[in-house]
Amino acid sequence: MIDLPSDCFEYIDCPVCGSDKHAVFYQGCYGDFKPKTTVDYTHIGLNKRSRLSYVQCKHCGLVFSNPRVKLEYQSLVYNECKAAKYRDGGYEINEAFLVRERHKKIAKIQTLARVLEHVDVTRPLTMLDYGSGFGHSMSVGRALTIDAYGVDVDAYRVRMGVDQGLKVCLRDEFDQKYPDVIVDIVLVEDVIEHVVDLNRELSFIRGHCREGAVLYVNSFSQWAMRRNRALQNFQQSSFIEHLNYFPVATLDRLFRKHNFEPIGFRSSGMLQPIRKVKLWLKLCVVEKSPYLGFCRMRSNYARLYRATVV
Numbered sequence: 001m002i003d004l005p006s007d008c009f010e011y012i013d014c015p016v017c018g019s020d021k022h023a024v025f026y027q028g029c030y031g032d033f034k035p036k037t038t039v040d041y042t043h044i045g046l047n048k049r050s051r052l053s054y055v056q057c058k059h060c061g062l063v064f065s066n067p068r069v070k071l072e073y074q075s076l077v078y079n080e081c082k083a084a085k086y087r088d089g090g091y092e093i094n095e096a097f098l099v100r101e102r103h104k105k106i107a108k109i110q111t112l113a114r115v116l117e118h119v120d121v122t123r124p125l126t127m128l129d130y131g132s133g134f135g136h137s138m139s140v141g142r143a144l145t146i147d148a149y150g151v152d153v154d155a156y157r158v159r160m161g162v163d164q165g166l167k168v169c170l171r172d173e174f175d176q177k178y179p180d181v182i183v184d185i186v187l188v189e190d191v192i193e194h195v196v197d198l199n200r201e202l203s204f205i206r207g208h209c210r211e212g213a214v215l216y217v218n219s220f221s222q223w224a225m226r227r228n229r230a231l232q233n234f235q236q237s238s239f240i241e242h243l244n245y246f247p248v249a250t251l252d253r254l255f256r257k258h259n260f261e262p263i264g265f266r267s268s269g270m271l272q273p274i275r276k277v278k279l280w281l282k283l284c285v286v287e288k289s290p291y292l293g294f295c296r297m298r299s300n301y302a303r304l305y306r307a308t309v310v
Contacts, residue, residue, distance in 0.1 A: 005030070005052060006045025008076070009067040015198040015244075016254045019059040022066065025225065027053030033239060038085040041240055043076045044069060052239040054225065060253060063222045063245035074196050077240055078154045086156050101136065108137040108189075111216060111302075112144070115185055118214045118263060118304065128183040128208055130201070131191030132168050135161040141185075142166070149174075149181055171204075182210045188217040193242045202258040209307040215260055217303050219246045224299040248301065255305050264304035 004010070013020045030041070031048025055066045069077055119125065125146045129137045132150030134157055141148035150168035152158050161168035169177050186205055195201050205215070225245045246254070252262050 003051065004067050005050035008044040008069055008073040010070050011067045012064075014057040014060060014062055015064070016062050016250055016257075017057060017060040019057050021058040022055035023058055025054040025056045025063050027051060030239065036238070039081050040084060041077075041081050043080045044073055044240075046240070054239070054245075056222070060250045061222065061247045062250050063225050065239050065243040068243050069196060069240065071196050071200070075153060075155075079156070082154075082156075101134065104134075105136045105140055108140045111187065111189060112137065112140055112185075114264075114266075114302075115187070115214050115216050115304070118306070119184055125185060126181065126183045127185040127187065128181070128205070129168075129187045129189075130205055131188065131194070132161060132166075133157055133190075135164055135166045135168060137187050137189065138166045138168065139164065146185070149178060149183070171201075175204075181208055183208055184210060184213050186213060186215040188215065190218065192217055192219050192246075193244050196243065198244065198254060199258075202254070202260075206258045206260070206307065211307055211309055213307040214263070215255075215305045215307065217251070217255075217305070218300060219244075219251055219303070220300050221245060222247055248303070251303060255303075259308045260305035261308050262303060263306050266302045 014022070028051070029048060030046050030050045030052055033052075053066060054063055056063045127138075127141045127146045127148045129135075129141070129148060129150040132138055132152050133154075135150060138148040138150045138161065148167065150161060150166060151171040151174050152161075152168065153171055155170060158168055158170055167178070186209060188205070192198075209215070220242070222245045248265070255262070
């Protein structure tokens with residue numbers, strides 16, 4: 001077991017199955033992972049020599065960052081540590097900004113359309129966007145006359161959503177502001193890999209779902225981490241922010257534990273050939289998988305769940 005990077009970190013058992021039997025998947029010094037220049041993790045006690053690791057649960061296969069930031073310090077990661085990113089006004093809401101964001105909203109239209117195939121659209125609908133970011137999905141939902149609510153841990157993005165007239169707030173303020181909101185649709189898009197306490201957050205989500213509500217989630221799989229490990233490139237898979245990598249069956253197990261049953265599946269990254277011979281050889285040798293050399297496997301995927309009786 002490696003030393004904790006700082007008092008802001010802790011070791012955990014597998015959040016899916018509770019097992020304490022883990023195999024080291026990858027470990028190294030933070031400075032070796034090509035950290036982004038727009039974040040300053042000294043606020044949580046990190047420096048370039050801080051040792052971090054991913055482990056894989058021997059029981060359910062979850063790959064997760066361990067140690068990870070304690071829940072009480074999570075806000076620092078997405079606010080104080082990113083102060084430079086938002087310096088000098090950050091993202092100003094103007095015409096140029098809105099044009100750039102249009103393409104992102106088009107992608108959200110496609111996601112919401114998939115969810116609405118499983119929802120009774122003849123009655124009023126309510127939606128929760130968990131990890132709402134800049135409010136793209138909420139804006140699309142509002143345009144479709146869906147009563148949309150959102151939560152995020154990034155205070156700057158929450159303020160931007162409020163400025164757009166969206167019903168969004170910090171995660172820990174939601175139960176105080178909207179205690180009686182029960183939703184038909186939940187979007188957990190581009191966020192589950194960031195969640196520090198998976199069981200706490202899924203309990204929160206389930207508590208605001210009516211029976212039969214449909215939940216959309218997308219996730220990185222363990223194959224994404226295997227590819228990063230082979231290439232020794234972890235810049236896009238931040239040890240501090242990207243904490244969880246799920247095999248499909250493991251994600252199902254987690255959601256079933258919180259009374260969600262799978263109803264649909266879509267993978268991406270399948271059968272996309274890697275054309276560079278050197279890259280293919282590296283993947284084959286390091287990961288001992290010739291198939292991985294030819295395709296990205298299920299490096300990321302989307303899943304639909306329906307809330308069942310508690």
